[in-house]
Amino acid sequence: MKTILLIEDNELIRENTAELLELAGYTVLTADNGKTGVELALRLATKPDMVVCDIMMPVLDGYGVLQIFNQNPRLAGVPFLFLTAKTERADLRRGMAMGADDYLTKPFDEAELLGAIAGRLTRFQHLKPDYDLHANGLNEFLDDARTAGNMASLTGDRKSHAFRKKQDVYLEGDEPTRVYFVKTGRVKGVKTTDTGKELITAFYGPGDFFGYLPLLEHTAHSDSAAAVDDTELVYIPQDDFTQLLERNPEVGQQFIRLLAGRVSEREQQLLAMAYSSIRRRVADTLLRLHEQAGPAAETGIQLSRDDLAAVVGTASESLIRTLSEFKQDGFIELQPKTIRILQPEKLRRAHW
Numbered sequence: 001m002k003t004i005l006l007i008e009d010n011e012l013i014r015e016n017t018a019e020l021l022e023l024a025g026y027t028v029l030t031a032d033n034g035k036t037g038v039e040l041a042l043r044l045a046t047k048p049d050m051v052v053c054d055i056m057m058p059v060l061d062g063y064g065v066l067q068i069f070n071q072n073p074r075l076a077g078v079p080f081l082f083l084t085a086k087t088e089r090a091d092l093r094r095g096m097a098m099g100a101d102d103y104l105t106k107p108f109d110e111a112e113l114l115g116a117i118a119g120r121l122t123r124f125q126h127l128k129p130d131y132d133l134h135a136n137g138l139n140e141f142l143d144d145a146r147t148a149g150n151m152a153s154l155t156g157d158r159k160s161h162a163f164r165k166k167q168d169v170y171l172e173g174d175e176p177t178r179v180y181f182v183k184t185g186r187v188k189g190v191k192t193t194d195t196g197k198e199l200i201t202a203f204y205g206p207g208d209f210f211g212y213l214p215l216l217e218h219t220a221h222s223d224s225a226a227a228v229d230d231t232e233l234v235y236i237p238q239d240d241f242t243q244l245l246e247r248n249p250e251v252g253q254q255f256i257r258l259l260a261g262r263v264s265e266r267e268q269q270l271l272a273m274a275y276s277s278i279r280r281r282v283a284d285t286l287l288r289l290h291e292q293a294g295p296a297a298e299t300g301i302q303l304s305r306d307d308l309a310a311v312v313g314t315a316s317e318s319l320i321r322t323l324s325e326f327k328q329d330g331f332i333e334l335q336p337k338t339i340r341i342l343q344p345e346k347l348r349r350a351h352w
Helices: 011-023 034-043 062-071 086-097 110-123 137-148 213-217 238-246 249-275 278-299 305-312 316-328 344-349
Strands: 003-007 027-031 050-054 080-085 102-106 160-163 168-170 178-184 187-192 198-204 224-227 231-237 332-334 339-341
Touching (some): 003 034, 034 062, 050 062, 062 080, 080 110, 137 249, 213 238, 278 339
Parallel strands (some): 050 080, 080 102
Antiparallel strands (some): 168 224
């Protein structure tokens, strides 16, 4: 059952409206001014599903209530319906600009009120269970998040940013300002040791997010990132990233699921590096890169032997020896700058 917080200073309107909403099957909480309404909302274990609020009220008006809801992480993202007298309609632009979702002009009839509430609540319940980030899933998710989470300020600019092969995306020690999403191409994470040797910390392909951990930890980047190929990235600014995580629980949970796919993969990769044989580690790395390449995998994996050795976590000599063995077994085809997997399923099922 949906809970509606009704904030209205006129006792007769408040009581009649509350009775109507209860008959329609909603749980209704009432307050006679904005300050009382905010205090009531903050005392709840979970925030209300919707707020129906008068604009002109003593102590704290509707604009003040909406501003507090927007700024408080515990209350942000609740659909907001303003009630206004005809003489106040000129002020509605202010409320809508602040993020109100709709308004009704007094006097309103029962069907008008119930229709507006049902429409707003339905609108805020259409996140998909899953988004295909390899297709247009990021844009679909952000569009749905803007609506479902009442995030009118979510940046609409999602243009791609081009990076040339070997161009730096950010450097170790840089302050984080955004999250990155790989639209096309590949990016590697690199950490430099005290002796100047580069260690590859991660590979990111189409559909992957990266660069978000420093934003969560409030630290500088602990590694560098550079394009492996000509690459297109989509930026999610820090403010948008924070909104997506904190503004609305449903949106935040879905966004975390999209991010967590990469975290789970990294965890499996670390376990493999710790416990698997060199042949198994090389095979798994080749298969992962093969899958990331998509249709382009037919032309082969383009990656230097040194970079591939760094991803696997072994010496270049050991990698080259293992690749030669895979070639003899008929699993792969070796070219000077590419590795083409001929039998991915046999490579996946092989036991070493």
